[in-house]
Amino acid sequence: MRTSIRCLATLATLATLGACRHRDADTRFTDRDTTPAEKLGPNDMLMTTRDSAMQMGVIGDHITMRLAPKALDSVRVATDTSKVEGSGFAASLEKTIKRGVAAALQKQVDIPLSDVRDVRYENGRIVFDWNNKPAMAPDNTKSNGHDLLSSFSADDSQRFVAAVKAHKAGPAGR
Numbered sequence: 001m002r003t004s005i006r007c008l009a010t011l012a013t014l015a016t017l018g019a020c021r022h023r024d025a026d027t028r029f030t031d032r033d034t035t036p037a038e039k040l041g042p043n044d045m046l047m048t049t050r051d052s053a054m055q056m057g058v059i060g061d062h063i064t065m066r067l068a069p070k071a072l073d074s075v076r077v078a079t080d081t082s083k084v085e086g087s088g089f090a091a092s093l094e095k096t097i098k099r100g101v102a103a104a105l106q107k108q109v110d111i112p113l114s115d116v117r118d119v120r121y122e123n124g125r126i127v128f129d130w131n132n133k134p135a136m137a138p139d140n141t142k143s144n145g146h147d148l149l150s151s152f153s154a155d156d157s158q159r160f161v162a163a164v165k166a167h168k169a170g171p172a173g174r
């Protein structure tokens with residue numbers, strides 16, 4: 001239950017950020033990419049945190065951050081409006097809030113690779129050097145209360161770094 005609450009809190013934060021205007025117009029909330037991992041393009045990759053709460057990856061010309069399927073399922077249960085009892089103002093408000101959260105579940109954060117100067121893996125953490133650090137940078141993101149960039153396995157983190165570098169190198173690097 002605590003994981004569901006934390007996922008819901010993370011999602012509420014993402015939804016709030018999505019509703020705000022950001023100083024970096026290129027970073028955006030987009031509809032969740034549902035392309036299966038086996039159909040990703042050359043050098044694309046998607047990794048999941050060790051606790052299965054969040055995903056981050058490189059897809060085409062951007063870095064993507066979103067809730068992982070396991071967390072998504074957990075939050076979907078918590079936001080199921082069919083379980084809301086009553087028909088008064090409180091019930092109506094609860095349904096409205098849950099529908100808003102459910103809509104936010106279908107989003108992901110996309111950050112252009114052009115904002116990344118360099119990336120590396122050191123001391124158990126992915127480290128970015130930014131050309132233009134986005135307001136919703138992975139550096140500022142938590143996954144179940146832990147630093148997102150140290151929440152992935154070493155192998156996945158190193159694959160992510162290699163994928164970013166390959167995409168930044170262009171077709172010659174692929």
